[in-house]
Amino acid sequence: MSVLLALETSSIVCSVALFNGAQLVGMSELRIEKSHSSHITVMISQLLENCGIHLKQLNAVAISGGPGSYTGLRIGSSTAKGLCYSLNIPLLEVSTLYSLAAQVIANIPNPEQYLFCPMLDARRMEVYTCIVDHNLHEILPVAPLVLEEAAFQEQLSRKKIIFLGSGAEKFKSLVAENSNALFVDGVLPSARMIGDLALQKYEEKVFEDVAYYEPFYLKDVYITSSASNTSK
Template sequence: MPSMILSLETSSPVCSVALHRADDGQLVGQSELRLEKSHSSHLSVLVSQLLENTLHTLQDVAAVAVSDGPGSYTGLRIGAAAAKGLCYALDIPLIAVNTLAALARQVAAATVPTENLLLCPMLDARRMEVYTALYRPDGTEVLAPTPLILDETALAEQMAHHRLLCFGNGAAKLRPLVQDQSTVGFLAGIEPSAVAVGALAVEAYKRAEFRDVAYYEPFYLKEVYTTTPKAK
């Protein structure tokens, strides 16, 4: 009987896969690659190597989880296509995990919770904009995922009543704008990981929170803007 949850994380330049046991959530294995624009050519290889290294096959996979976004439009499309293809081929359910919630889960697992602490994952959305959300250490959502333009007033109301812990590849843009550093902490080196996606996916699997494989689309959060090259 299939007993594993395979998780894919492609929302950032890091291409990451993980395998968890569906019954108790134990991490069985993980693999990641840090190469720009490598997702389309390396994701399937990472999956195959992970299964081989952990002595499993695709027939052991009970569900596929994918990082839902927000994040890189191209990366999310690649992850969604791979996850849907596997679910179709294996006739197994699809689980979508919010990227910001997974980032918060990573930090919460290594953070001593305090009463007024809020976790603030931030993903770079170019220029002075980020994708962000706010969570309590127990995972409770305080501010739903949203695009946020950073300036001196960004998250000022939340900072007035809580201590924020900011992380992710967009957090560094906020740091020079914060006048009272005592209300905000910053963690460097926190990147999206399939391990955190899988941890949340195990919980969703037990609740049977599955997505429609035929109609699933990633959570882009913003419309994607494209430009037409100018004629020479």
């Protein structure tokens, strides 16, 4: 059986999970903002020790590939790439939005009756989002979106859509009168689902290039100079 380590750092959640084949062996999770850089390697080390797994027994590392927090994604990807490079094992990527949708799909009856719209908060009225069906087939591609009342009206006219994730709350009041708009609260990114989705990629040998891999940031990051620098 393959031993897989999964990492999720795309949001305030810092999560690591360990799998032996399809079985979840253990998981550790923190929900402390801006804690990833100081905790993730400790969490990995403690999880491996608690589960009786040596670092050299890992067969692959899976990473939540974004979109999400720029800093969080960089920390997660650099950690994963470092492990894969030093251990000479493959790197797997799973879409953060797909993993959110998969959590709900796995836990509701008759998921084929719905479409699923995961949303990650991108400040103000903007979100990172997409729409997928119950098989995670893309109906609308991943993109940044400024929420307004007319958003998703075409899709909502045809089928019930379940909205979820940290950005979904902002959309509730805009579609309160639409009976096809349903909401599930409390769905946060988790390494457990990253690992679940990565297992199929591992079996199919869908690996990332460790040397050149970059997370899916979705939007450019703008870095402004400090006042002291701009005055020079």
